[in-house]
Amino acid sequence: MSLKDIIKKSAFVEILQGMSVTGKYFVGDKVTVEYPKEKIVPYPRFRGMHALLTDPATGVLNCCGCHLCETICPSQCIYIDTSEVDNHKSIDRFDIDLSRCIFCGFCEEVCPCAAIVMTKVYELATYDKSEFYLTKETLVANQVNAHKETVRR
Template sequence: MGRYFSDLFGGSASILRSMWVTLRYLFTRAITVQYPDEQRPQPLRALNRHVLTIEESTGQLKCTACEACAKICPTRCIELTGTGKGKNRHPSAFAIDHNLCMYCNLCVEVCPFDAITMWTRIGELSSADRSSLVYDLRTLTADRYFPSPTTPERPSVPEKPPVPEPEKVEVGATAPSA
């Protein structure tokens, strides 16, 4: 009989605790948003859509079609072909398949010319058609992205202090005593 009342009391206490949690969260602000109608603001450095940057002085793409981004991509979502030689080399075809991209940012980090970046100001990345998620050269340059002076720069590498040269001692001479 004692066990019956103990179980009854324990079950009632458990129900009251869970009801208290429900009641406590009933009056807090909702976290969810009604997605198509409402959208949360993107963080400043969100990894969104790829954009090819343009040299402000010349108006030309910074990309030299070195294919470093395509080689480092773990999902092989970047297809790139270039034309020309040396400084005149530029991409003739550039495509990024956002169906495959995992937004790891490796392509941005490896680019020696800062020619590719991930831009936050692109609002919508979802699509009903998979083929519209393959961005070609025209789409990647449509925004004409110029890196602004307010864009945070890459951190500078601190200079190493100079290594002091050891004192030269003549052969046969005794070292100075301390």
């Protein structure tokens, strides 16, 4: 062991160096939040729980039943059933199985009617797996969160 090493060891240089890093973060700005009391604001391009949008005037779904989102979905977790009513497509079923969704955003990107959007809802934890299965009614109800910056389920 060299004299330099002996001096370093006896002066606890490494320990002091380590403590200086701890001290720097102790007095500096916090990088964590006290969740769930504090919430972070997701990044603008964050993709959370889906919503289906309706026309505010009529309450009719924007969805034209083209099935593009269902077709492009890499997880195949969108289920749509349609029927013809008075020469219009009626959306009888529009379900998403969130437990299989990878939140890629392809469904929102491909939609020609701006009917399906991904909100900033990120608190999806649940004890009941069936809650991950979103029905048309749940997706429509979630449109209230479509333009919020940070939201709870």
